[in-house]
Amino acid sequence: MPHLLLVIVLLLPISLSAAESTSVPAKPPLIFVYDSYLIEPYVFIHNGHITGGIYWELAQLIGAQLQQPIQFQRSPRRRMEQFLAEGRAHVLLLTNPAWMTAPEALSWTVRVSREKDVIVQAQGRRFDMHSLDNLLGKRLGTVQGYQYQGFAEEPYLSLIIRDDAKSIPTNFTRLLRARLDALIAPDIVVGYLFKEQYDPNAFHVVQTWSMEHDIFSAVSPKSPVSAEQLSDVYRKLHQERKLEEVFKKYR
Template sequence: MPLISQILTVILFTCLSFTARGEKLRIVTEPWAPYVYEENGKALGLDYETTAIVFKRLGIEVQWQFLPWKRCLSMLEQGQADGALDIFHSDERDATLLYPSEPLSQVQFVMFYANDRPHPFQSLEALRGLTIGTSPGYLYNTDFSESTLFTREPAPSHEANFGKLLRGRIDLLITDRRVGQHLLDELGIRDKITENPLIISEQNQYLAVRRNAGMDLLVQRFGAELKRFKREPAYAELSARYGAGPAVEVPASSVTTAHGKTVEQQESGAR
């Protein structure tokens, strides 16, 4: 068989193997509106809908599970899931995960404070002695994660963090800008909470899959189709619906800190 025919055969088998064997690609993710979430039993979100469209074009059926992020990472490590949606890239994860060349979106971590107890700031040094609400399984960057100036206090959900902020149990919380703005409307607290404009860190989000036989070809086709779809009017409409612009690629293993410098991203348990 000519080499080109062999390659095409392998690609075809990779893309059809799940459905041909009556299997589905098992993808895990955490609700992370407006990127991915459930509403009235229906999965929605910019990155979810984009991914679903790309997989449909590739002829791949997907089984989705929405779980806490630490559980998602555990399932990946134990081989109980084939991939994860909206995961950060790191050199450390390259040993077990494959990433498409094209990111789905970009996260910008900022902080929010209650209007009754305002804490506007322009550097992390201004947070001395304060308590910052965080999310389990997330690390943001070295400066924030290792600072001894303030206390980090996790909450079981993003909604719980905003509740603690309103009750004065924490001084600020950190989350993605779009996620925070979405929750302000969903929880009806836009008049009670303010976003501090300083970006603490930023990072691209991807769909990543475990390093199994043939998955490298699947990832290549996914990345190519994703890039093609993002050039279409349908993607522009989808982005506008969720208040997001096109993903802007940033260095895969680094983030921009509140000190204006670039550092390596710590990924032990990070999104």
């Protein structure tokens, strides 16, 4: 019996060592970066943490598909590219290469969705709107740091009075106070604010002009998940109509 116990004791460390060597290491978290001024319905913040919204739901779907833990990293708007380049964050969910200063430094997924910016005017102070030419000489409520297609070209750069605010709700308030001639915002945000915060009867959403653009995800070169892997997830979610369901929920 003593000899048998000695054999068992000698074999035990070997067995434990073999078990340790075959265990699967935990996957590193996939870190999603978001703009510190991003608002509902993109993110719902409670006690400094994302608890819901489009970003939260998309990240949950991605994490489930990849069986990957997820985290969120808040960043000042001007530093999001730096966070991605350094690997402090891995994915910026909804963006466009044209809005980046160095898009070639990042990898890009297939299209996630299509977004539409609309012009909102105050009732009683409406004007014809068929092209950017109709905004010449107008004071337009925009968001600080945001890029708007065509606005950087002349004569629009010089003659559209871009009046930046930190958030879209601030521009709605300024429009009501006649401090702006109009504002520009994504239609999904406009629709949400009309349901939750502002009386839609006080405003007019222009139907004769809008600006559409494709939305992609930007992926860090140091991400544990490649842009192609993320694209595969998006293709599957599109096929299952799950992406469309997320956006439809907040319209």
